[in-house]
Amino acid sequence: MSGHSGSSESRPKLKFLKPSDDDATWEQDKPDVDPINATTFVYNPYYSLSLDQQKKKLPIYQNRDHIIYLLEKYQTLVLVGETGSGKTTQVPQYLAEAGWASDGTMIGVTQPRRVAATSLASRVADEMGAILGDEVGYAIRFDEKFSPTRTKVKYLTEGLLIREMLGDPLLRQYSVIMLDEVHERTVNSDILMGLLRKILKKRKNLKLIISSATMDAEEIQRFFNLRDKKSSKSSSDDTSVILSVSGRSYPIEICYAVDPVPDYVKDAVKTVMKIHETEGKGDILVFLTGQEEVDNAITLLQQHTQNLSDTNKKAMELLPLPMYGSLPARDQLRVFQHTPKGARKVVVATNIAETSITISGIVYVIDCGFVKMRWFNPDTFTDSLVVVPISKASAEQRAGRGGRTAPGKVYRLYPEPEYEKLDPQSPPEIQRCDLSFAVLQLKVLGIDNIVRFNFPSPPPAQNLVSAVEVLFALGALDRSGGLTSPLGERMAEFPLPPCYSKMLLVSGDFGCSDEITTIAAMLQVENVFQLPFGQAAIRARIVKRKFEVEEGDLITLLNVYTSFVKSGRTKHFCSQNFLNFKRLKRADEMKKQMVKMLRRFEIPLESCKGNLEPIMKCIASGFFPNAVYLHHSGYYRTVRGDLVVYPHPTSVLYALPQPQYLLFSEIIHLSQIYIRDLTVVKPEWLEELAPHFYKKRTEHFH
């Protein structure tokens, strides 16, 4: 798929259809809604009815005894329920009270995100009248509060539970595992499902609860049904069962655009204004796909608000607020502030508001119907960010962001027939991402044949092959696909992508572990350079030059960190140099962790004291699969895949004379294929450090 240039015209679009004749009668039934210029909505009164009918097929949740009864009878319970049903907070308490966490075992509840694990633990501890860390605890990376002897309910991140299997392969410290928010289908939740299926066969006394907000429960139930189909014909021998939990959310009215909308940013803004003029109290949440769209919508809304206050004195003020991941923390907090009396908040957000954050007081939701998604292409070894239609599950989730405190209303900027054509679920992440880290994790957990591993949704074979190839080139796997010792085993223990862990583990050999831990840490945090507007932007660029070196971006980052430490890690230094203090502090933390891990492998902290060559060779030992060479056409091409790529304009090497060979840390397919975080490399180093990978490829370069 070709990239998009950022203008909405070139984006892939839903094929909107004109309403057919059949729909004409339906259209007449619509309540009297004035056309909002191009966008008109119809109310679909059948929505809630059809959802109820679906639910009738499933057993209905009654009380705690019902759950306990089912868990005694079945090994796996698939719990379907909307958010707000209290399953995440209540069910573990039921089980703890009923004595399921006895003999020093625990009930483990996984979450995809760190904040969820910690905040749920403290909430449940409150509800149980316990001290956090005693009966109820949590564990996330860098932070844990639980007692191995007294804790009965432990909330933890998915990734951490996988790591616990390294020391406790059958998870014997748990009597019940509850995987929560499984409908999000993160790589980790899919890996956990595959691994837990194996564990359940070996530990008949382990109970599993899979908790999901959507209706793909049957598929999961079948995956965990371990009944031997040959010896047992009766479904009464099933080992898994579905239970539906009713939610407590308010009804949500669904409106669809009658006609396809030509420009969903403009139409979202029009819809906001229409709601503001005709509808009652309540804040508005708008879903768009990216930062640029959000900023454009905010600008348009500000213009409209200006016009409003100029022409007619509106009783209610409109307060547009942007929300996306790279927004400074201070601005992000504004969306959580209480809406002033007599005002209406409009939060224009990316997908961050679909699951990661919850804003209270939202009544109206406007959904553009698209999402930006990362997609790994094993042919080119590139990641792309593509705008694709959302799934039905996403549409429901977005709609549900309103109606949490009062009846809600959602405006979908697409006709209803388009909704019907959406996929029920988005493809799980494991089917569309780089799997090299996941494969390494599975190998160290004893999964020798990755291709035959029972994934709930198998990833494309090519993605697995591509991951195995890179791991072999890095020396983590041997010819037969086994983990090498000690390099491969150690790499699997690092919570980092394989290129990074390889670089760190060989840094001792180059005598530069001090510098390499810094570089790895700086690459882990988000961009430390602040991007101010206007005059300040020019000053920021000049200041940045102090740190820049012709060896590339990684050494530049090293300079930034070294100066930061020399200054005494002060906020003042950061604001003077247009650097992000919080991110540098986080890099500092990460470096400490990496130094600690290296010490465990008896790799001492050493500095090569200003000699750059060992550092650059060490970088090359990890990142050689990401080499590009200068083609005679004047453009860079990748060694793997021979793709034409462009250094990103933020790179220090962008404006400098082009070196013959470069290494990149990141490649992304946008309007063009950009490579970022670059380091100059000598071709003879590549041949020396990775001859098997490199030699056969050098002939056709010149």
Next chain:
DNA sequence: GAGCACTGC
């Protein structure tokens, strides 16, 4: 001279 959704170990 670009501009990239979101997590996590």
